[in-house]
Amino acid sequence: DTCHPDRFKLQRHYLAENPGVDILGSSCREVDEQGQLIQVKHMPLGHAEMVRCLPRRNVINHPSVVIRRTVLASGLRYRQDVSRMEDYHLWISATAAGWGMANLPELLLDYRRDRHFFRRRGGWRQARADLLVRWRAISVLNQWSLMNLAVMMGAGMMRLMPGGVQAWLYRRRGVA
Numbered sequence: 624d625t626c627h628p629d630r631f632k633l634q635r636h637y638l639a640e641n642p643g644v645d646i647l648g649s650s651c652r653e654v655d656e657q658g659q660l661i662q663v664k665h666m667p668l669g670h671a672e673m674v675r676c677l678p679r680r681n682v683i684n685h686p687s688v689v690i691r692r693t694v695l696a697s698g699l700r701y702r703q704d705v706s707r708m709e710d711y712h713l714w715i716s717a718t719a720a721g722w723g724m725a726n727l728p729e730l731l732l733d734y735r736r737d738r739h740f741f742r743r744r745g746g747w748r749q750a751r752a753d754l755l756v757r758w759r760a761i762s763v764l765n766q767w768s769l770m771n772l773a774v775m776m777g778a779g780m781m782r783l784m785p786g787g788v789q790a791w792l793y794r795r796r797g798v799a
Contacts, residue, residue, distance in 0.1 A: 624686045630731040634689045637727060644670070645691045645722040646714070648683035649731035656737050662794060664734070666726040673724050677715060678760040678771040683724065685710040687732040694722055707752035715760050745789060750782035 634647050653661040666682055667673045673682040688710075699717055701709040717724065757775035761767060781792055 624735055625733040627729075627731045627733075630687075631689070633727060633729060633731065637725070638689070638691065641725065643723045644725045645694045646683070646717055646724045647689050647727065648685075648725075649687040649727040649729055651684045651687055651732040651734045652730050653736050654733045656735065658733070658735075661736060663730065665728065668726050668728060670723050670725060673714075673726070674718050674764060675766070677718065677764060678757055678766045679774045681708070681711040681714070683710070683714055683726060684732060684734065686734060687726075705752070705755070707749060708756045711756045712759065715756070715763055719763050745782050745784070745786055747783070750779045753782050754779040 630649070634649070638644060638647060648666060650663065650665045652663055655661055664684060666684060667676045676682050694717065697720070699713070699720060699722070702712045702716070705712055714724065754775060757771075757778060761771050761775065781789055784792075
């Protein structure tokens with residue numbers, strides 16, 4: 624992955640101007656192994672939108688994140704009882720603990736996606752992990768709806784599809 628030259632400057636400035644934001648990410652460009660653009664991945668920007676989207680998708684491009692020291696000093700950490708999607712679980716825990724989140728719309732990171740990306744994100748173990756993290760988001764954030772449950776089931780089923788189908792769906796929806 625490659626950070627854009629002004630990434631940390633822009634993120635530090637945003638945090639200084641927005642004391643209610645504790646965890647900050649950004650949009651990113653997904654690139655292939657040669658650095659060629661695959662797609663641009665924009666994320667929800669404000670805290671309320673991010674919380675609303677959490678049952679349906681991971682709301683932060685993990686490699687773009689900066690976190691205030693106070694969040695880490697509070698004891699917020701990756702869960703030890705999950706073996707996949709630890710970052711997604713972290714955002715749920717942060718939200719439940721009252722920490723504010725945001726994303727910058729700027730493309731501050733080139734995220735490298737290799738040709739095995741979807742193979743690693745498929746199979747029964749990944750499908751189970753996907754279902755569990757989305758179930759947790761719905762439960763912890765009390766966002767019960769038929770749409771959230773349908774998205775949860777669809778995402779789990781997508782993990783069981785061949786990598787090529789996953790890649791097509793990922794490009795079509797911009798979410799995985």
